[in-house]
Amino acid sequence: MIKSALKTFNKDVLQQFPTIDINLSSVLFDIHNKKRSIDDLFPFFLDCAKSIYPDELCEELLSNNKLSCPPLWYLRTRKLKRRFVYHAGPTNSGKTHAALERYMSAEKAVYCAPLRMLAAEIYQRCNAKGVLCDMLTGEEQLFGSGSPDEPANHLSCTVEMADCSGYEIYDVAVIDEAQMIGNSERGFAWTRVLLGLPAKEIHLCGSKIAVDVVKKIVTSIGEEIEVKYYDRLLPLVTLKDSLGGEFSKLRPGDCLVAFSRNNIFQLKALVEQYTGYHCAVVYGGLPSVMRLKQAAMFNDKLSPVMVASDAIGMGLNLNIRRIVFYSVEKFSEGEKSILSSVDAKQIAGRAGRYQSQYDHGEVTTFFPKHMPILKKLLSQKDNNIKQAGISVSLELLEEFAKEFPQTPMHQLLKVFENVHQFDNNYFLCNGKLDEQKEISYALRNMGLSLEDLYMFSLAPVNYNSFVCTEALHMFARCYSEGKPVTGGLLRKAIGWPLPSVTAVAGLKLHELAHEITDLYLWLHMRRPEMFIHPGTARVLQQHLVSTMNQSLLPHSKSHRKRHRHRHN
Structure with a gap:
């Protein structure tokens, strides 16, 4: 069928050129002038094949039913009879604590974290309590015993790193921040562990808005689920008045929330100017590692006030007395919009943490004009998540490659996008797919295998930074030539040595450099024989973190004296 469609497409192009579709004509001219690749004809061929054989094409691609049925992507796990418990509640309700108690008491268990910081926190907490635990993130692996030859029975990992192959079966698993299953960028990682994690008992912790979709998916695969609901442990009070735009009204334990990096540093300077308190930033x-350092300074009252973005919404234990929204708008995909009620509640709920020094939490706004908006957001009923995110796996791409030999990865991803037929429980994470298409297209002429291209397409890259994307290209180019990617190339990629930090712009350079070292370590975790100098990357990170930490500390004695005087 596919060969027949290709024959028809070639015949139509030869007979109708140049009176064919203007877009196809333009591509053909560019190919003739060597400005584009013949691969760029593939979307036109696919449209032709679908118009001739619409049912047959999908039937051939979906003949094993795997593409349209995500649960069948994890056949070993389907042989298990798993039991689920969903711990549903708001921030500071004790839901995760309950799940972790079961995790620590199990003989063999895995914890799936949304962030590295949370994975590290559980790793440290377990080992401190005498429960030997290992840690696995995209960039790092640590062993509770200190030796890779003695792996622990407990693992704390980021959700993307959880093993869903089905070869290793856990007694208990914990999946944190389960509502992320509906996230358009990362939701597929939560769907993957929901469907594929091989554990006899799985505890999910998250907002009530994800309960219905999780129940639908779990029952659809014939497994049982229990839902436990939790209320907030300490009250959260929405104050009647804002701060009236006055920085002098900020007090120890306050966290001023803004959604622009530049704003955060401007606000930090203004807070310190008008209050005399040193201000932490997150x-x-x-x-x-710096976020943890800043959080510790805030909790220990070395920096009694904090300015933060929505990054405080998950992953940090902060002793916040009062959340103050400097703004209720944030940029998303280049456009400014009002916060969602889910985000507003997640951030506001960080105030009044259980077992902190405060017996309740408070929330308000900095400017009076935002107060009615905030009150509406906090009182608004949240919409339930309807579908779980899905993305393409390497195994599916390899099956597509058998049907379309010699077809580059970015075109295979377009096939997946065009012919996927999920039921109503799932949606395609287009944001992630677009990133994968962009990277695989950029690296298409390097002679990389499909497996290697897929690896590079998943790499943690800041797509808004030319420096970061160029570093990925440098690493991929060296790798494709069969040369080890050395610490020397890493230094070149980050422009080492960097200028000293004298302003916010200098700090940004160090942040991007740290992201590139993270990228190198991520690639080392997957290809250690080629990315051969992880030690260099870690030493560079230590230098970068030390420099950035120094730039965020109070510098003058007078400032410290004034801070102590006002705080006391």
């Missing part, structure tokens, strides 16, 4: 671009 935002997404800050390396996780």
Whole structure:
């Protein structure tokens, strides 16, 4: 059928050129002038094949039913009879604590974290309590015993690193922040562990908005689920008034929330100017080790006030007395929009953490004009998540490659996008797929195997930074030539040595450099024989973190004296 469609497509192009579709005509001219590749004809061929054989094409591609049925992607796990418990509740309700108690008491268990910081926290907590635990993230592997030859029975990992092959079966698994299953960028990672994690007992922790979709999926594969609901442990009070735009009204234990990196540093300077308190900062671009350092300074009152982005929404234990929204708008995909009620509640709920020094949490706004909006967001009923995210696996791509030999990866991804037929429980994470298409297209002429291209397409890259994407291309080019990717190339990629940090712009350079070292370590975890200098990457990270930490500390004695005077 596919060969027949190809014959018809070739005949139509030869007979109708140049009176064919103007877009196809343009591509053909570019191919003739060596400005484009013949691979760029593939979408036109696929449209032709679908118009001639619409049913047959899908039937051939979906003949084993795997593409349309994600549960069948994990056949070994389907042989298990798993039991699920969903712990549903708001922030600071004790839901995760209950699941972790079961995790630590199990003989063999895995914890799946949304962030490296949380994976590290559970790793440290387990080992401190005498429960030997290993840690696995995209960039790092640690062993509770200190030796890879003695793996522990407990593992704390980021959700993307959980093993769903079905070869190793756990007694208990914990999947944290389960509502992320509906996220358009990362939701597929939660769907993957929901369907594929080989554990006899699986505990999910998250918001109530994901309960219905999880129940639908679990029951659809013939497994049982129990839902436990939790209420917030300490009250959260929405204050009547805002701060009236006055920085002087900020007090120890306050966290001022903004959604722009530049705003955060401007606000930090203003808070310190008008209050005399040193101000901690937390935002997404800050390396996780620094976020933990800043959080510790805030909790220990060395920096009694914090300015943060929505990065505080998960993964940090903060002793916040009051959340103050500097803004209720954030940029998403280049456009400014009002916060969702889910995000507003997640952030506001960080105030009044259980077992902190405060007996309740408070939330307000910095400007009076935002107060009515915030009150509406916090009182609004949240919409339930309807579908779980899905993305393409390497195994599916390899099956497509058998049907379309010599077809480059970015075109195979387009096939997947065009012919996938999920039921109503699932949606395609187009954001992730677009990133994979972009990277695989950029690397298409390097002679990389499909497996290697797939690996590079999943690499953690800041797509908004030319420096980061160029570093990925440098690493891939060296790798494709069969040369070891050395610490020397890593230094070149980050422009080492970097200039000293004298302003926010200098700090940004260090943040991007840290992201590139993370990328190198991520690739080392998957191809250690080619990315051969992880030690160099870690030493560079230590230098970068040290420099950035120094730039965020109070510098003058007068500032410290004033801080102590006002705080006391």
